[in-house]
Amino acid sequence: NADVMQNPRHLVRRRGQEARLRCSPMKGHSHVYWYRQLPEEGLKFMVYLQKENIIDESGMPKERFSAEFPKEGPSILRIQQVVRGDSAAYFCASSPIVTSGRGSSYNEQFFGPGTRLTVL
Amino acid sequence: TQLLEQSPQFLSIQEGENLTVYCNSSSVFSSLQWYRQEPGEGPVLLVTVVTGGEVKKLKRLTFQFGDARKDSSLHITAAQPGDTGLYLCAMKGSGTYKYIFGTGTRLKVLA
Numbered sequence: 001n002a003d004v005m006q007n008p009r010h011l012v013r014r015r016g017q018e019a020r021l022r023c024s025p026m027k028g029h030s031h032v033y034w035y036r037q038l039p040e041e042g043l044k045f046m047v048y049l050q051k052e053n054i055i056d057e058s059g060m061p062k063e064r065f066s067a068e069f070p071k072e073g074p075s076i077l078r079i080q081q082v083v084r085g086d087s088a089a090y091f092c093a094s095s096p097i098v099t100s101g102r103g104s105s106y107n108e109q110f111f112g113p114g115t116r117l118t119v120l
Numbered sequence: 121t122q123l124l125e126q127s128p129q130f131l132s133i134q135e136g137e138n139l140t141v142y143c144n145s146s147s148v149f150s151s152l153q154w155y156r157q158e159p160g161e162g163p164v165l166l167v168t169v170v171t172g173g174e175v176k177k178l179k180r181l182t183f184q185f186g187d188a189r190k191d192s193s194l195h196i197t198a199a200q201p202g203d204t205g206l207y208l209c210a211m212k213g214s215g216t217y218k219y220i221f222g223t224g225t226r227l228k229v230l231a
Contacts, residue, residue, distance in 0.1 A: 031217075041224070042124075042221040043163070056216070056218050107219070108168060109153070109165060110165065112162050
């Protein structure tokens with residue numbers, strides 16, 4: 001999935017600083033997911049966005065975390081006043097919506113390489 | 121809280137052996153995906169299944185979605201060292217775009 005870009009690949013922040021993670025989806029995709037992955041664990045859903053619209057943010061912590069996907073430019077996951085517990089790998093997934101023959105829809109997700117955040 | 125359990129958690133086998141990994145939930149889902157993730161990289165989509173009882177094949181990999189749409193299995197025939205990785209299943213409920221990922225099966229195939 002080399003066409004899904006995330007930067008930076010590695011980010012080190014001190015407690016209390018802000019972290020900004022960027023995701024550029026595949027060309028033509030207008031939907032983005034953000035996930036968090038702790039070592040030796042699966043992925044935890046954070047937020048699902050369309051361009052200029054947050055569809056589902058039920059997995060986002062209520063404080064310090066925000067996400068956006070503007071009309072132009074990458075999607076951004078912003079973490080304010082980072083704490084050590086925010087250290088993790090953060091992945092975005094770019095997605096079109098696919099309609100199956102039975103009329104139901106699902107999202108094929110193409111993941112980026114991730115941003116590994118370390119909070120000192 | 122929806123939970124998706126995968127088993128086994130870890131699996132180490134010799135090249136050429138067959139294996140099956142499982143993905144189980146107490147909830148019914150509308151679609152299921154399997155991914156493989158290698159260290160330091162993002163997951164790569166292997167397959168999407170949407171119909172209960174559906175079976176899909178991808179070379180030496182066979183994926184099955186349970187009739188009740190609550191479980192799935194991945195069978196690998198004649199495993200190779202290149203199959204080594206973390207295998208994740210992910211399910212989506214009806215009327216939602218949210219995907220729940222399983223706990224993962226970490227597979228190691230020894231040459």
